Amino acid sequence: MSAIGLKLSPLRSRHVLPGFRLSLGFTLFYLTLIVLVPLLALVIRPVELGFDGFWTAISTPRVLASLRLSFGMALAAAVIDSGFGLIIAWVLVRYRFPGKGLLDAVIDLPFALPTAVAGIALSTLYAPNGWIGSLLAEYGIRVAYTPWGVLVAMVFIALPFTVRTVQPVMAELGLEVEEAAATLGATRVQIIARVVLPLLAPAVLTGMAMAFARAAGEYGSIIFIAGNIPAVSEIAPLLIVTKLEQYDYAGAAAIGVVMLAASFVLLLALNGLQSWAAKRR
Amino acid sequence: MTKRILKPIEDPLWLKLLLGGVTIGFIAILLLLPLVLVFKEALAGGLGGFWTSMTEPDALASVRLSLIAAGIAVPLNTVFGIAAAWAIAKYDFPAKTFLVTLIDLPFSVSPVVAGLVYVLVFGMQGWLGPTLVDHNVHILFALPAIVLVTIFVTFPFVARELIPLMVDQGRDEEEAAATLGASGFQTFLRVTLPNIKWGLLYGVLLCNARALGEFGAVSVVSGHIRGVTNTMPLHVQLLYDNYDYAGAFTVAALLAMLALLTLALKSVLEWRYADELAAAHRH
Numbered sequence: 001m002s003a004i005g006l007k008l009s010p011l012r013s014r015h016v017l018p019g020f021r022l023s024l025g026f027t028l029f030y031l032t033l034i035v036l037v038p039l040l041a042l043v044i045r046p047v048e049l050g051f052d053g054f055w056t057a058i059s060t061p062r063v064l065a066s067l068r069l070s071f072g073m074a075l076a077a078a079v080i081d082s083g084f085g086l087i088i089a090w091v092l093v094r095y096r097f098p099g100k101g102l103l104d105a106v107i108d109l110p111f112a113l114p115t116a117v118a119g120i121a122l123s124t125l126y127a128p129n130g131w132i133g134s135l136l137a138e139y140g141i142r143v144a145y146t147p148w149g150v151l152v153a154m155v156f157i158a159l160p161f162t163v164r165t166v167q168p169v170m171a172e173l174g175l176e177v178e179e180a181a182a183t184l185g186a187t188r189v190q191i192i193a194r195v196v197l198p199l200l201a202p203a204v205l206t207g208m209a210m211a212f213a214r215a216a217g218e219y220g221s222i223i224f225i226a227g228n229i230p231a232v233s234e235i236a237p238l239l240i241v242t243k244l245e246q247y248d249y250a251g252a253a254a255i256g257v258v259m260l261a262a263s264f265v266l267l268l269a270l271n272g273l274q275s276w277a278a279k280r281r
Numbered sequence: 282m283t284k285r286i287l288k289p290i291e292d293p294l295w296l297k298l299l300l301g302g303v304t305i306g307f308i309a310i311l312l313l314l315p316l317v318l319v320f321k322e323a324l325a326g327g328l329g330g331f332w333t334s335m336t337e338p339d340a341l342a343s344v345r346l347s348l349i350a351a352g353i354a355v356p357l358n359t360v361f362g363i364a365a366a367w368a369i370a371k372y373d374f375p376a377k378t379f380l381v382t383l384i385d386l387p388f389s390v391s392p393v394v395a396g397l398v399y400v401l402v403f404g405m406q407g408w409l410g411p412t413l414v415d416h417n418v419h420i421l422f423a424l425p426a427i428v429l430v431t432i433f434v435t436f437p438f439v440a441r442e443l444i445p446l447m448v449d450q451g452r453d454e455e456e457a458a459a460t461l462g463a464s465g466f467q468t469f470l471r472v473t474l475p476n477i478k479w480g481l482l483y484g485v486l487l488c489n490a491r492a493l494g495e496f497g498a499v500s501v502v503s504g505h506i507r508g509v510t511n512t513m514p515l516h517v518q519l520l521y522d523n524y525d526y527a528g529a530f531t532v533a534a535l536l537a538m539l540a541l542l543t544l545a546l547k548s549v550l551e552w553r554y555a556d557e558l559a560a561a562h563r564h
Contacts, residue, residue: 016456018465023368027380030361034432035386038398041408045401084307091304095297103305105548109312111487112540112547114494116514117533120521121315124322131314156311168560178290191290217391219497220514224521237393241501244397249406256397263389271382 042260045253057254065231066239067258069147074215077154078162082208085162086200092163093170107164110157115220122153123224145227150235153221158211165207169200202277206270213266217259316537323534326527334531339508343516343532349424350499350512351492354431358488362439363481367469370447371455381444387436395433396501399426422504427512430498435488442484443477445559450476479554483547490543494536 046054057063092104110118126133126144133144143149173196181191219237226233236255243252292300323331334340365384369377387395401407403421405414413420420426454476458468474481496514503510511519513532520529550558 016459017371017452017468018459019367019469020372023364024372024374027361027365027368030357030364031380031383034429034436035383038402038433039386039390041401042394042398084303087300088304088307091300094292095301097301101548101552103308105544106308106312108544108547109316109540112490112494112543113316114496114514114517114536114540116496116517117319117494117536117540118315119496120517120529120533121319124526125315125318131318132310156315159311175290182290188290188292213389217389217394219391219393219500224518237391237497240393240397244400244501247406249401249404252397253401256394259391259394263386263391263394267382267386267389 039260042253042256045250046257049250049254053250054254054257057251058258062231062234063236063239063251063255066234066236067255069150069234070216070236070259071262073147073150073154074158074212074218077151077158077215078208078212080151080155081159081162081211082204085159085166085207085211086204088163089167089170093167108160111160115157115218116224118156118221119153119224122156122221123149126152126225144225145229145233147226147233149225149227150222150233153225154215154218157218157221158215161210161214162204162207165210166200166203169203173199202273206273206277209266209270209273213263216262319530319533319537322526322530325530330527331531331534334528335535337528339511340516340528340532342508343511343513344535346424346427346510347493347512347514350427350431351489353428354435354492355485355489357432358435359439359481359485361436362443362484365440366443366447366477367473369444370450371452384440384444385437387433388441392434392495392497393501395498396430399430399433399502421502422506422510424510426502427499427510430502431492431495434495434498435492438488438491439481439484442480442487442559446477446480446557447473449560476557479550479557480559483550483558486543486546486550490540493539 049057088107092100092107123144124130126136126149128134128137128142128144130144133142136143141148143152177195177199178191181195182188186194217237219235219241222235223238226235226238228234228238236259240252240255240259243249243255326334365380368374369381400421402409403413403426404410410421420429454472455468458472459465463471494514495512496518499512500515500518503512503515505511505515505519507516507519513536517529517532517536520526520532
């Protein structure tokens with residue numbers, strides 16, 4: 001006891017404020033209990049399964065198709081949202097018009113609206129007899145119950161991420177750099193392409209990565225509109241649920257591990273992006 | 282004739298109209314139309330129909346279950362958020378950035394994966410499943426698992442709001458108070474809390490909205506027992522899948538109202554107390 005006390009005393013004296021061990025101790029305990037131990041239960045599953053078993057569980061056509069759909073459509077949604085996110089952020093930062101505050105608040109709707117609510121609303125809207133679906137049906141376009149339904153739901157759910165990461169950076173940008181470029185004879189297009197967009201690039205990429213991560217893992221808003229046809233419009237998270245319902249824990253865990261690995265890679269990429277952005281400041 | 286000279290960095294009017302039109306059109310079709318639809322469908326049977334669907338026993342049971350789950354998860358995550366932010370902002374220790382990344386982890390994990398990990402711990406083929414059955418303890422497909430996954434998915438909300446705010450505020454004021462003889466608890470209550478109260482409220486607000494609205498993770502561990510383990514979002518799914526659209530959209534409208542209330546309060550906080558929120562939310 002006394003040896004530990006002696007060892008810790010120099011560490012303690014550096015802190016004027018009390019409560020270091022209590023606050024950090026509780027933080028680490030709670031983090032371990034709620035997040036790390038359960039995640040460990042998933043991560044070590046493939047070890048029990050063996051590499052071959054893991055590979056067999058992953059490489060069925062149905063699983064591969066669901067992973068391709070989830071990640072492919074998430075990428076498409078992230079790119080679409082990044083484009084519109086740039087335009088929306090530009091309008092919100094640069095223009096003055098009545099109702100702007102309301103418009104700004106509405107952007108966060110997909111954050112606040114429960115995904116099941118978004119799911120049944122989008123499904124009803126884009127169904128062949130829905131408000132939007134019936135318009136599209138006249139042109140022979142079907143959205144609900146096809147892979148395009150997955151894309152619509154992902155675009156909906158991921159939009160706030162792209163707007164909210166670009167918007168503050170754009171607001172901070174200041175008009176001086178653009179004025180300087182204009183004074184030096186640059187045209188408007190040149191200013192946007194060579195000055196503004198490069199400065200926004202880290203924020204745009206960060207927003208895109210966050211949108212991609214959210215869209216790839218999304219479940220609630222998609223399953224109602226997708227139709228969930230195996231190997232066609234069945235997303236990976238739904239296949240996890242299906243396998244769990246069939247008590248195929250190993251199969252579900254194998255897909256879960258792939259998705260978790262993707263989250264880790266994205267998290268690392270985001271940290272890299274942030275330090276890149278910090279260096280450029 | 283005087284010609285209005287455009288500032289070189291100002292967009293011409295046609296471009297403003299174009300970009301403004303794209304923005305308003307995109308937001309109206311993508312975000313507002315679904316919202317309008319929810320309320321229209323909920324009120325399709327008139328206010329009477331809305332009330333009948335709302336007061337149906339299974340609907341009320343789902344409301345109660347959601348409130349219980351959020352009522353446990355939100356306070357726990359609030360205490361955690363304060364503890365984590367206090368530790369990270371007020372002291373120096375190694376691997377701090379790594380700790381912050383770990384705290385953010387539940388945000389980048391798919392909700393379904395969040396549910397899955399708890400099934401792997403508590404399920405019949407999981408770590409503790411057989412032991413729990415032997416002792417007749419029900420965690421999976423019961424309230425405890427619903428609460429646990431709700432805690433998991435809302436884990437970072439309060440912490441990630443408070444950490445940047447408290448790091449920005451530094452530790453001078455607290456150290457001054459401590460030097461003058463205040464206890465740790467007094468320092469927190471009289472110095473720190475007044476500085477972070479709006480940021481704290483902001484985090485709790487978002488945490489609560491997600492806790493009441495979580496679907497994917499809860500869906501995996503709930504077991505979908507009507508009137509028993511169905512939260513409000515799960516009840517929406519059950520009604521919708523049974524072609525009871527009026528009922529589904531009624532509960533959905535209730536959740537949508539909650540979302541709108543959250544957005545309104547959040548906007549008020551952002552406008553009124555912008556200086557007392559984390560820098561990312563200052564407009």
